[in-house]
Amino acid sequence: MVxxxxxxxxxxxxxxxxxxxxxxxxxxxxxAQVEHVTDVKQIMAHGVMATPGLAVNGKIVxxxxxxxxxxxxxxxxxxxxxxxx
Amino acid sequence: xxxxxxxxxxxRPAARLVIGLAPAALVWVGAYIMLRPIANAITYDLFHLSHxxxxxxxxxxxLYDTPKVLLLLTGIVFLMGIxxxxxxxxxxxxxxxGRREGVGNVAAAGLGIVTPFCSCSAVPLFIxxxxxxVPLGVTFSFLVSAPMVNEVAVVLLFGLFGWxxxxxxxxxxxxxxxxxxxxxxRLRMERHVEPFVYEIAVGQLxxxxxxxxxxxxxxxxxxxxxxxxxxxxFVVVGIAVGAAIHGYVPQDTMAHIMGEGAWWSVPAAVVLGxxxxxxxxxxxxxxxxxxxxxxALGTALAFxxxxxxxxxxxxxxxxxxxxWQLIAVFIGVxxxxxxxxxxxxxxxx
Numbered sequence: 001m002v003x004x005x006x007x008x009x010x011x012x013x014x015x016x017x018x019x020x021x022x023x024x025x026x027x028x029x030x031x032a033q034v035e036h037v038t039d040v041k042q043i044m045a046h047g048v049m050a051t052p053g054l055a056v057n058g059k060i061v062x063x064x065x066x067x068x069x070x071x072x073x074x075x076x077x078x079x080x081x082x083x084x085x
Numbered sequence: 086x087x088x089x090x091x092x093x094x095x096x097r098p099a100a101r102l103v104i105g106l107a108p109a110a111l112v113w114v115g116a117y118i119m120l121r122p123i124a125n126a127i128t129y130d131l132f133h134l135s136h137x138x139x140x141x142x143x144x145x146x147x148l149y150d151t152p153k154v155l156l157l158l159t160g161i162v163f164l165m166g167i168x169x170x171x172x173x174x175x176x177x178x179x180x181x182x183g184r185r186e187g188v189g190n191v192a193a194a195g196l197g198i199v200t201p202f203c204s205c206s207a208v209p210l211f212i213x214x215x216x217x218x219v220p221l222g223v224t225f226s227f228l229v230s231a232p233m234v235n236e237v238a239v240v241l242l243f244g245l246f247g248w249x250x251x252x253x254x255x256x257x258x259x260x261x262x263x264x265x266x267x268x269x270x271r272l273r274m275e276r277h278v279e280p281f282v283y284e285i286a287v288g289q290l291x292x293x294x295x296x297x298x299x300x301x302x303x304x305x306x307x308x309x310x311x312x313x314x315x316x317x318x319f320v321v322v323g324i325a326v327g328a329a330i331h332g333y334v335p336q337d338t339m340a341h342i343m344g345e346g347a348w349w350s351v352p353a354a355v356v357l358g359x360x361x362x363x364x365x366x367x368x369x370x371x372x373x374x375x376x377x378x379x380x381a382l383g384t385a386l387a388f389x390x391x392x393x394x395x396x397x398x399x400x401x402x403x404x405x406x407x408x409w410q411l412i413a414v415f416i417g418v419x420x421x422x423x424x425x426x427x428x429x430x431x432x433x434x
Contacts (some may be wrong), residue, residue: 011205040208040285040405047288049174049213051206063175064201068307071375 002032002080007043010036013066014052020066023039023053024073030080057083102298117156124149147328154244154320158237158313165236166308170200170301174210175290181227182217186270189223190393197230198255204232204399211406216287220279221278222270229419230262233394236317238365245373246382253430254386261422262391268418269411277411318368323366350384351427355420358391368392383430390423 004021008014018036025032037043046055050064054072056079067075127148128134134141177200181193201212207228214224234255243251296304362367372385399411407415 005204009205009208011203013203013205040212041281044212044216044285045288047211047290049178049206049287049290050201050203051209064206065304065307066311 002030002038002074002076003057004005004032004034005053005055005058006036007046007048007055007063008038008051009040010038011051013048014049017052017054017066017072020069021076024076028073029078030076032076039053056080089179093104102302106302113156113160117153120149120153122157124152143328147324150245150327151321151324154241154324155313155317157240157244158320159309161236161240162312163305163309165199166305167301168199169308172196172200172214172295172305174200174202174206178213178217178219178229181219181223184219184223185268186220186222189220190263190266190270191225193219193226193266194230194234194259196226197262198234200227200231200258202231204396204402206249207399207402208405211285211403212282212285213290215219215278215282218269218283221275222268224260224266225269225415226266229265229394232396232399233390234258235365235393237312238389238393241320241365246376250382250386254351254390257386257426257430258337258394261394261426263420264378265415265418269294269414272414274411274414277408277414279406279408282406316364319364319366323368325430350381351387351431352424354384354388354427355391355424358388359395359416359420360397361392365389365393381431383427383432386430387423387427390426391420394423395419 004025006014006018006021008017014036014055018034021025025034025049037046043051046053046058046060048060048063052066053063054061054067054075055078059079061075061079062071125147128141128145129136132144134144135143136145177196180196181189184192211228212226214227215221239251239255242254368389372380372389376382376385395416400416403415404412
């Protein structure tokens with residue numbers, strides 16, 4: 001099970017990224033759990049100083065911006081293929 | 086020879102980007118030059134409206150100003166999107182960490198312009214700064230400058246009032262950010278920061294992304310999509326309202342309400358602006374029409390600064406890390422700065 005976390009305050013951009021992450025999971029056909037983390041202590045612990053942040057299996061892949069839909073897919077796919085290697 | 090130089094420059098990604106963007110830049114310049122003739126042709130030839138009628142002047146105002154502001158916005162937001170790829174909250178934090186007040190306030194206000202910032206991430210940013218040893222007052226200089234001196238506000242001022250007003254806005258905005266931050270630093274308000282802020286463990290912040298020039302250009306395009314895509318309806322509606330006032334509200338009506346004569350107009354504009362939460366695009370065209378009808382420029386600028394720099398939602402977000410005493414001081418100091426700027430502006434112009 002892949003773990004995808006969106007770090008954000010629940011702002012509009014953060015919600016957009018969450019939706020995109022969910023869509024990416026469907027498009028990639030992987031089994032993943034998408035979680036929206038709003039606790040500021042946890043956000044800081046992951047080193048995210050600019051929201052929204054995106055992490056795949058605990059690894060931060062993007063922060064401070066909303067990547068495009070295709071970029072979200074490749075960011076997730078990259079981490080998974082790195083893990084397999 | 087020339088082709089050799091060209092071939093060599095094509096190896097360099099930056100040069101390739103410039104060449105790739107050249108057609109877009111040409112179209113942009115061409116469109117900008119054609120704005121006035123096209124607006125005139127549509128108003129006077131196609132619609133057969135006369136210069137002297139109210140309707141004619143309102144329609145011409147709208148047809149010229151709307152595409153002009155949108156073009157300027159697209160160009161500048163794209164360029165700023167690229168500039169911002171060279172900065173990050175992490176690098177700004179490193180640059181400001183342990184810096185002394187004074188120099189630190191100036192640096193923070195300047196970095197506030199170029200660092201990507203959204204008021205929704207004010208809390209993690211604040212914690213990150215404090216954790217890196219950025220003095221409280223220096224952090225506030227950043228928090229004032231980042232939202233106030235933004236490209237949307239500057240472009241609108243430039244497009245609607247000319248470069249002098251835009252330059253003054255940048256200069257005075259920076260001055261307010263520097264002085265307000267310095268004052269807050271002098272007041273020694275550290276104990277009014279929520280204690281948990283000092284105990285938070287901050288994770289690895291490194292984010293040295295290796296960006297190519299085409300990545301940077303893509304970020305610029307994304308910034309255009311995000312920002313222009315969000316503010317264009319405000320610009321169109323705002324200029325339409327401005328055009329209506331321009332054409333129909335008689336001169337001097339506003340002068341009585343917001344004119345230079347009434348001393349209370351500046352503080353009133355600042356107080357009105359605080360609870361309002363809008364981007365500069367939402368209020369600026371209305372301000373333009375007000376000034377057109379005799380309201381004082383300083384009053385109008387103070388209103389805009391107050392709307393953009395001090396917003397209720399941001400204060401509510403910051404309440405999670407700041408006690409209310411510090412929030413009150415923050416609002417008070419910045420509002421006082423904006424009021425002084427408004428008065429000075431009205432006196433000088």
